[in-house]
Amino acid sequence: EPEVTQTPSHQVTQMGQEVILRCVPISNHLYFYWYRQILGQKVEFLVSFYNNEISEKSEIFDDQFSVERPDGSNFTLKIRSTKLEDSAMYFCASSVGTPKQYFGPGTRLTVT
Amino acid sequence: SQQGEEDPQALSIQEGENATMNCSYKTSINNLQWYRQNSGRGLVHLILIRSNEREKHSGRLRVTLDTSKKSSSLLITASRAADTASYFCATDGGNSGGSNYKLTFGKGTLLTVNP
Incomplete structure (x- = not known):
């Protein structure tokens, strides 16, 4: 069965540094999402993306965040200047346009 | 508002028993889904129910x-040890233009099935 993949599995960075989290959605999917889960808390929606533009974003997704689909397969989340509170598990998801979403295994981001 | 609150927060049962988890939400929804998450892993879709079902x-x-x-x-x-995981409900309020679905998750129930 096709899977969403994410790299790296774990990223450690210093406060103020830029990080790029990478995702390869399922190939025939057109809708892409980023969610995050701070340890012990709920999974939170960050942003949705379709047709090369943001469809919706949450209040968490401020100017420090950006998303891009640089080619036909990758979907990236960039955090420009990381803060300690950005430490979380970041999940990429994709769908064909139904409510059911396919999630990747996540990238654990640790900001020190 | 806090959408998708599950209870119990943790549930421990013996293999073969049934496990029931509940989810409450506050705003109107179009669909409700349940996802499963094994420790430190991604979410796996289990089942979707529409608001008219x-x-x-x-x-x-x-x-x-x-x-x-x-x-x-x-x-x-008829739970199995392999069912041990966290279970989350997720709701959506429908399309916000096109077929984009923003999911709102609850805090989850940690289910432990003891062999």
């Missing part, structure tokens, strides 16, 4: 939805 089955899973009470339950029958 009351009950759905899939294998050992049974989900009910009561829109008047804004609540749902997930029943796992």
